[in-house]
Amino acid sequence: MDAQHSDAQLVQGEDTESAAGGWNRRGFLKRAGAVGAMAAAGMALSGTTTTAAAAPGGTPVEPDPDILVIGAGFAGLAAARHLRGMGFQNVEILEARSRIGGRTWTDTLQGQQIELGAGWFHPSQSNVQAALRKYGIGIVYDDPMDAVLAQQADGSYRQYDMGTAFETMGGIYTKFFQGTQTFLPNALNPLQAKDLIAAQDGYTVANRYAQLGMTAEEKAWIGGTLAGYAGLPSTSASWTSLAHWWALGGYDANGWFNMTSQKPATGMIGLAQAMFNDANHGITYNQNVVRISDPATAGSQVSVTTAQNIVYRAKAVVCAVPTNVWNNITFTYGIPQAFKDAATEGLGVPHAVKIWMYVRGPQTRTLVQSVEGSKFESMVPMHKLPDGQLMIAFGGAGLTLDKASLNAEVKKILGSAYEVVDFKLADWGHDPYARGGWSLRRPNQLLRQLPALQQPVGRIAFANDGLASGWNGFIEGAIESGVNAAIKAAEASGMA
Secondary structure (H helix, E strand, C coil), X not given: CCCCCCXXXXXXXXXXXXXXXXXXXXXXXXXXXXXXXXXXXXXXXXXXXXXXXXXXXXEEXXXXXXXXXXXXXXXHHHHHHHHHHCCCCCEEEECCCCCCCCCCCEEEECCEEEECCCCCECCCCHHHHHHHHHCCCCEECCCCCCEEEEECCCCCEEEEEHHHHHHHHHHHHHHHCCCHHHHCCCCCCCCCCHHHHHCXXXXXXXXXXXXXXXXXXXXXXHHHHHHHHHCCCCCCCEHHHHHHHHHHCCCCHHHHHHHHCEEECCCHHHHHHHHHHHHCCEEECCCCEEEEECCCCCCCCEEEEECCCEEEEECEEEECCCHHHHHHCEECCCCCHHHHHHHHHCXXXXXXXXXXXXXXXXXXXXXXXXXXXXXXXXXXXXXXXXXXXXXXXXXCCCCCCCHHXXXXXXXXXXXXXXXXXXXXXXXXXXXXXXXXXXXXXXXXXXXXXXXXXXXXXXXXXXXXXXXXXXXXCCHHHHHHHHHHHHHHHHHHHCCC
């Protein structure tokens, strides 16, 4: 869809201007590679993409950095910033997009700041909270909501006051997650009780429903949210991964609800920009990496080739791209089986559509909770406007992403007095540089993959939100993973 479309902008993780801006010592590549990057992306609503393979023996770039960071999302920025703190000054960042931020994207709609990707923090996320304090970024909170419109097991919607609704949901979540503290006694180290979690790790959400004998009404209250978080139906979503989030929130319903309670006053781009400025390293945009070669020969370097046929060499590499796109990169000397399995199975949720809508009509701030499989898994009221409000909808797999379809669904749920006037959305599952949303492990991935994925492969260290021991799937986890990868890359470079 054309970005200048009068009704909406379909956002798929690509924009036309750099969030960081400016030229660097390799600035000539930014614009020279832009057309090639778009061609390599092959972006399409159908989800089919093509990646241009770089020909052997591409154009080398000098001078060589000591460490190369691939990806300018929060994991890559955290790695670059930590390397600066370790004393590394000769670090280069490569970014496939024309902006920093990765799967975060701050934009505007109707003059209001919106987040098309990650948008909230939890109060207990220590890395994020420390960064906010360091950079003097304030925290803002969403306004209180007026009511909850909850879909029933028979498909109808019923309105509840906030106290009743959250008490009901809190009780059901508490039942669903009971016993979590037994097999996840340390939320920041999910492998601490390996023998206990091994008995749980293969369970799906549907398995858990059956184990507890949950009723259709109970599943109606929480099923849409759980399926939305997982980007998968309950028959495929991991019970232990969601239980890990429950543990990270403090093992109670209040902590669970607080996962979406805080936002940075600057928008997520403000935090990303502050981290980028703090790292103070060079960056080259529109460079889509397609090959990484680590010959593991003493004194030699890792070679990184982009779809634009540019070759970079460094003593070590931090590969800070989502797990779901690892299959787009050829690792010429191979990677362990755990990496291959993770790339094939995916860690990023496969279906992640976030929609911001300008809805004209009554300004009642109504939270909509739908059942699993609904076209809108949930709707969250955000900013009031003179004749309506901005709302976030998380689209289900059956939703058609056009204004008429969105409008029809809003009217069906909220009533004929409401009308979608404008919208913007991000379909991260069809973004070629993401191929999915936030990370959430599938059944049996925790024990089988995480320990291996946290280790470097030769002189290549990996980082993304799915590789964190703690807040996997969150910016907090991306920062944790980026810092750990920076340390491993520094050691591999021989310069630590």
